[in-house]
Amino acid sequence: MDIKYSYAFSLLVPALLASLLLLVQSTRAEAQDRAAIVLGKNDADGDGRIARDEWKQNKSQFDAMDLNKDGYLSLDELRARFASGKGPSSPANPPVDGAAAGRMPGEVGRGALDDETFCGVGRFLKECPVESSFQRGLVETGLRPRFPDGLRCRDIDEHYAIDYTGNRGGKESYHGGIDMPAPFGTPILAVAAGTVVTKTVGENSWRGKEIIIRHSPEDTGLPMWIYTQYAHFDAMPAVEVGGRVKMGQELGPTGNSGQGKTPGVQSNKRRPAIHFAVWYSTQPQYAIASNQLKVIPVDGWWMDPNALYRGKPPFDTATLKALPEAEKKVSIPVMLEDGTTEPAGTKVVWPYACEKR
Ligand SMILES: [Zn+2]
Numbered sequence: 001m002d003i004k005y006s007y008a009f010s011l012l013v014p015a016l017l018a019s020l021l022l023l024v025q026s027t028r029a030e031a032q033d034r035a036a037i038v039l040g041k042n043d044a045d046g047d048g049r050i051a052r053d054e055w056k057q058n059k060s061q062f063d064a065m066d067l068n069k070d071g072y073l074s075l076d077e078l079r080a081r082f083a084s085g086k087g088p089s090s091p092a093n094p095p096v097d098g099a100a101a102g103r104m105p106g107e108v109g110r111g112a113l114d115d116e117t118f119c120g121v122g123r124f125l126k127e128c129p130v131e132s133s134f135q136r137g138l139v140e141t142g143l144r145p146r147f148p149d150g151l152r153c154r155d156i157d158e159h160y161a162i163d164y165t166g167n168r169g170g171k172e173s174y175h176g177g178i179d180m181p182a183p184f185g186t187p188i189l190a191v192a193a194g195t196v197v198t199k200t201v202g203e204n205s206w207r208g209k210e211i212i213i214r215h216s217p218e219d220t221g222l223p224m225w226i227y228t229q230y231a232h233f234d235a236m237p238a239v240e241v242g243g244r245v246k247m248g249q250e251l252g253p254t255g256n257s258g259q260g261k262t263p264g265v266q267s268n269k270r271r272p273a274i275h276f277a278v279w280y281s282t283q284p285q286y287a288i289a290s291n292q293l294k295v296i297p298v299d300g301w302w303m304d305p306n307a308l309y310r311g312k313p314p315f316d317t318a319t320l321k322a323l324p325e326a327e328k329k330v331s332i333p334v335m336l337e338d339g340t341t342e343p344a345g346t347k348v349v350w351p352y353a354c355e356k357r
Pocket of ligand 1: 178179
């Protein structure tokens with residue numbers, strides 16, 4: 001570690017401690033709110049506790065939460081359960097496929113995230129140092145797309161991990177994805193089969209109307225779990241959270257929703273474009289940061305979206321960056337406007353259809 005780095009780390013430690021403290025506090029507050037909601041829903045006789053026969057769900061879950069074995073769940077017992085990250089399901093959200101109660105398959109609590117991933121991929125706490133996103137792969141690789149001959153495709157105008165400080169009101173920031181400009185209304189396509197995990201209206205975010213899709217290894221043919229983000233839709237996609245999409249399915253129209261360069265001011269001047277981002281992990285679990293519906297995979301990493309189309313490892317930024325220049329041109333599999341793909345049989349396509357010249 002050189003001197004510049006160790007100096008940076010000496011600044012990092014107090015910042016990380018402060019963000020950890022915030023995390024613990026907000027997780028506690030969230031646990032208390034949810035405990036009160038579950039109590040309110042189940043406490044039929046209104047005595048401020050849940051009797052075993054008032055509990056209409058799994059009785060063994062009840063017994064596990066009844067810490068003092070008095071046959072009642074108190075608010076404190078519910079809070080203890082939620083704070084442990086293993087909350088019970090609410091009747092409105094029954095468990096799905098054995099997933100943690102009330103959550104989507106693979107979804108876990110924020111407590112399952114290590115601090116580096118939480119800060120580096122989540123990026124939403126002011127206290128998270130910009131170095132934590134470098135450590136999780138948000139660094140330029142030099143990869144560039146090469147589209148099939150004879151087709152006109154929508155190219156990148158703002159590349160992965162470029163310095164975005166000027167676009168973020170002077171706060172040091174790096175581009176978490178790639179942008180491809182396209183006319184208003186141009187359909188944005190799901191790049192692979194998958195399951196929608198979040199939809200965000202995003203009135204107060206840079207990203208505007210956006211969705212995030214989770215792709216299993218079977219969905220993509222790649223040996224990891226992949227999350228793709230599509231932002232700045234002109235209108236919110238109709239597909240619901242939990243719904244499955246097919247590769248190449250039209251998600252919604254291109255727009256420029258989200259805040260512009262001046263914080264608090266809606267930008268009408270920004271060109272219509274997709275912001276497209278990719279994260280990955282070898283683990284299937286992910287957490288959702290509830291304040292902004294950010295998806296953070298457990299042991300998650302940023303991926304240069306071009307790497308998704310290489311069809312083979314490596315996918316990590318450091319190795320990609322070190323590739324010989326010739327290997328940094330990535331042949332992009334695409335869908336044509338008639339729904340055929342080039343090459344045939346691909347499981348991953350560019351988020352915009354190409355047209356024949
Ligand atoms: Zn962007």
